[in-house]
Amino acid sequence: MYFESITELLRMDGHGGYVWASYIAMLTILIANFAMARRKVTTQLEQLRWRRQIQEQSKADSMAGDTLE
Amino acid sequence: MPTLEIAKENRDRHPMNPKRKQRLFLMTFLLTGVAAIVALILLALEENMNMFYPPDEVVSGQAPIGETIRAGGMVLEQSVVRAADSLAVRFVLTDRQGHEFAVDYSGILPDLFREGQGILVQGKLAEDGVFLAQEVLAKHDENYMPPELMDLNMTAEPAAPAKPLPQAPEKLSNQMGAFVSDS
């Protein structure tokens, strides 16, 4: 590591605020984008699974001759 | 859009002649247009739009006389002469390759004006080869280098310790070079 200590790494001779803010901004954006993309897929998959369950159920119901609807 | 399809069909069913004519007209139109654009861009490039002239062009007389232009180079060491009673100053700009010219300027020099420093001057070239500067630009020292001066700078210092990124892929090194010059 270039720095002697953690405090020095945080301070960076007075430039620490700028540098850390940049890195944090980048990480936030990356994590947010990752989460949004993943959620887009998982909501779709959940929806599909849910739909499948309903279908299965209705099939089972009709097979049992149940005319609830 | 069924109507659109029908219209298209109708148009297609008409004799070929007008359609062909139209296509020919279009092609001529496009080709002349492109040719004219290329010609105009070539004309514009000939005009040296950012009006920048490196020292060798100033010395060799390629730079127009009496027109506002910009020139650049390094301030030659021990060439800065200040007038005792006014703000007038004269210094020599060089590309360290044997081309140098004198610059006359009257006014406050930027803080970062130093000997050995790269400088841009804007003004007019006089008949006798002296550059009468209206502006001397050396602000934002550490953040920005125009490409035309970067080349100068690189060739100017034979003793520079690092060579320009031998292993970096071309594109990236360009990016980084540009970047170093900017932010």
Next chain:
Amino acid sequence: MGLREYWHKLGSPRWFYQIAGGWITGFGIGAVLLLGIGLIWGLAFAPPDYQQGHSFRIMYVHVPAAMVAQSLYLGMGVAGFVGLVWRMKLADVAIGAALPLGMALTAVALFTGSLWGKPTWGSWWEWDGRTVSTTLLLFLYIGIYALREALSQTDLRARASALICLVGTINIPIIKYSVNWWQTLHQPASFTLTEKPAMPAEMWLPLLVTVLGLYCFAGHNVMTRMRGEILLRESRSNWVIGLFGGPDATEAKPATAQALTGRNR
């Protein structure tokens, strides 16, 4: 015609969905490794610049963000062209998927640039050519975003955004050229960021690693978004339903679906 077949394949959302899985995993691993190494390297191990000091480290997030943001815009232009000429549905899916990340990364580039400007230039904002063209890039992104928001019909939205992406991309070099030219006329110019003309290897290597890492991240992110969008658009199609066993599938199939969700979780 083999070429045509290949195009058809590329145009098939199903085919894309299937091959994207492997790519996403690969890009994901690449992104985590390269970004992890590159960012920590840049943050803590690379030497500081002798003139700018440690604020130089902002470069390791600023430059990759700017580069990838521009590449994504270029990619949207290419997708727009493909979408206009071949009416490929996947092209619009790609535009929609690249848009949010590109916009976010342009904003990051501007924000970090501003943070870098303060200690180096002494001001948060300068009307420098590159700053201006990046800001314009952000507005080009916002324009396309607004247009997509305004249109609800999928096919019309696809055509409209393909057209505007293409027009914008053709204009990008013109805008960049004119802005750079404008700046050389107006901006006080000077040289020597570092007296040295280039960076030493210990400075540019971490940059290279971060740039590659961010490209991997972009690949991962865009492809994941595309997958989600494909599932949404094709949710009624047989192959998507088949993915979950379909109406008369055996019990084995839902298990794979389970595994799929599990992996995405």
Next chain:
Amino acid sequence: MLKALLQREALVVFRSKEGVLNPLAFLFLSVLVFGIAAPLNDRNGGEYGVGVLWVLVLLTNLLSLDALFRRDYDSGVLEQALLNAQTPWLFVMLRILSQWVCTGLIMTLTSPLLGILLGIPTNGLPVLGMALMVGTPAISLLGAIGAGLTVGFGRGGVLLALLVLPLFIPVLIFGVGAVKNVLDDANYWGQIYILAALSLAGLISAPFATLASLKISVAMR
């Protein structure tokens, strides 16, 4: 065919005085507003006046572009023209031409007056007129693409600005640059050539792009 279209456009231009008068009035009013807020004269003008004038030209054009296809779109004429005309792009081109006559050309003709009001030194006025003459077609042509795309929205104005203003930046830069150069005694032909090249590039590409965007808008009805 061409004659009929030309006649129609000429009628639109000369019959309706608002088409010609409104942009001009808006431009002069903006100059007036600017003059009141920050008076410009030869001493501080020059550079600023040129910039202000070009910005106002862009904004006036934007307002006028918003209405470029609106009436034809609402009345269904546009749909008919796209379907029936042998050469729909000719229709589009003539429409853009008449918009340019109402804005760009008139601005060019009145530019000496506007320039004086904004404190641009008289030696810059001929070049200002020339730059407007060769630069404004690019604005009308590029703007028409966005106008075609947004005509289907009830209020496309802001979206239109968002879409096309970034594309106008090169015209703005070179237009301002030409006049500034003549005020600096520098060579300005390079800028004029570039402006002409931009306009020509618009001329060979914009009609087709506009046509494509209009087709999208018509399909949206």
